[in-house]
Amino acid sequence: DEKASSVGESVDYKITGIDPGAGVMKATEKVVKEYELNDWEIVEGSGAAMTAALKKAYDKEEPIIVTGWIPHWKFSKFDLKFLEDPKGVYGEEENIHTIARKDLKKDLPEAYKVLDQFNWTSDDMGEVMVKIEDGMKPDKAAEQWIKDNKNLVQKWTKGVKEVKGKKVELAYVAWASEIASTNVLAKVLEDLGFKVTLNQVEAGPMWTAVADGSVDASVAAWLPVTHEDYAKKFDGKFEDLGANLEGTKIGLVVPSYMDINSIEDLK
Numbered sequence: 002d003e004k005a006s007s008v009g010e011s012v013d014y015k016i017t018g019i020d021p022g023a024g025v026m027k028a029t030e031k032v033v034k035e036y037e038l039n040d041w042e043i044v045e046g047s048g049a050a051m052t053a054a055l056k057k058a059y060d061k062e063e064p065i066i067v068t069g070w071i072p073h074w075k076f077s078k079f080d081l082k083f084l085e086d087p088k089g090v091y092g093e094e095e096n097i098h099t100i101a102r103k104d105l106k107k108d109l110p111e112a113y114k115v116l117d118q119f120n121w122t123s124d125d126m127g128e129v130m131v132k133i134e135d136g137m138k139p140d141k142a143a144e145q146w147i148k149d150n151k152n153l154v155q156k157w158t159k160g161v162k163e164v165k166g167k168k169v170e171l172a173y174v175a176w177a178s179e180i181a182s183t184n185v186l187a188k189v190l191e192d193l194g195f196k197v198t199l200n201q202v203e204a205g206p207m208w209t210a211v212a213d214g215s216v217d218a219s220v221a222a223w224l225p226v227t228h229e230d231y232a233k234k235f236d237g238k239f240e241d242l243g244a245n246l247e248g249t250k251i252g253l254v255v256p257s258y259m260d261i262n263s264i265e266d267l268k
C-alpha cells in the first residue's frame with residue numbers, strides 16, 4: 002500500500018543485516034518469504050557494521066530497518082522498537098546456552114564446572130556491553146565487571162579448584178552480546194589459572210568447532226529457535242549445558258521515530 006511503498010523507498014527496500022550465518026538472518030529470510038516482501042533485500046554485513054549504519058541513520062533521524070536482538074546496548078543508546086511479527090516467524094523469547102565438546106567434563110572438569118555454573122542476566126551482560134561500546138577493550142571491560150560483581154562470579158567458580166597451566170579454547174561470533182560474555186568467561190577462567198584462547202568465527206564454524214572438538218566450548222548458542230539448524234545438524238555431537246542468559250529476543254528493529262509498527266507495514 003501507499004505507506005508501505007514510501008517506507009520501502011525510504012530505505013531503498015533494504016534491511017540492514019549482520020553476518021549471513023546468524024540465526025536472525027535465516028529467520029529474516031523466512032520473514033521476507035512469509036510476509037511476501039518481494040521487493041526487499043537483506044543486506045549482509047556484521048554486527049559492528051549494522052550498529053554503525055544504525056547510529057549514522059539515527060543521528061540524522063533517517064529511516065533504517067535492522068536485524069536486531071536483545072540483549073544489546075543499542076536499546077540503551079537509541080530509542081528503538083521491534084516491529085510486530087504477527088506470523089511469529091522470529092519465535093518467542095528464548096535463551097543463550099552454553100555448549101561444550103563431548104569430552105570436556107572428563108578432560109577439563111574445572112573449566113566444565115565454571116561453564117556449567119555460568120549464568121547471568123541481560124542487565125549484567127548489558128553493563129559489560131556498554132563499557133565496550135563506550136571504548137573499553139573487551140578484556141578490560143570484563144575485568145572491571147568481574148571486580149564489581151564478585152558475589153555472582155563466586156557462584157560460577159564455587160567448588161572449582163585452581164589449575165596450573167591448563168589450556169581452554171572458547172569460540173564465539175563477533176556479536177556485541179557474545180563479545181561481552183566470552184571475555185567475562187575468559188577472565189574468570191584465567192583467574193583460576195587457565196590459559197585461555199578465544200576464537201572469533203562465524204556462527205557455522207563456531208558450532209562446527211564445538212562439535213568436532215577443536216574448541217572446548219561456546220557461550221553463544223541461541224536456542225531453541227535461533228540456532229535450531231545448527232543444533233539439529235550437530236545433534237549428539239555436543240553437550241548443551243543449558244541457558245547462561247534467559248529472555249532474549251530477535252527481530253526487525255527500527256528507530257521509534259519511524260511511523261511503522263509491524264512487519265505487515267512493509268508490504
Ligand SMILES: C[SH](C)CC(=O)O
Pocket residue numbers: 019022023024025026070176178204223227228251
Ligand atoms: C545475532 S543474535 C546475537 C544470534 C543469531 O542471530 O544467530
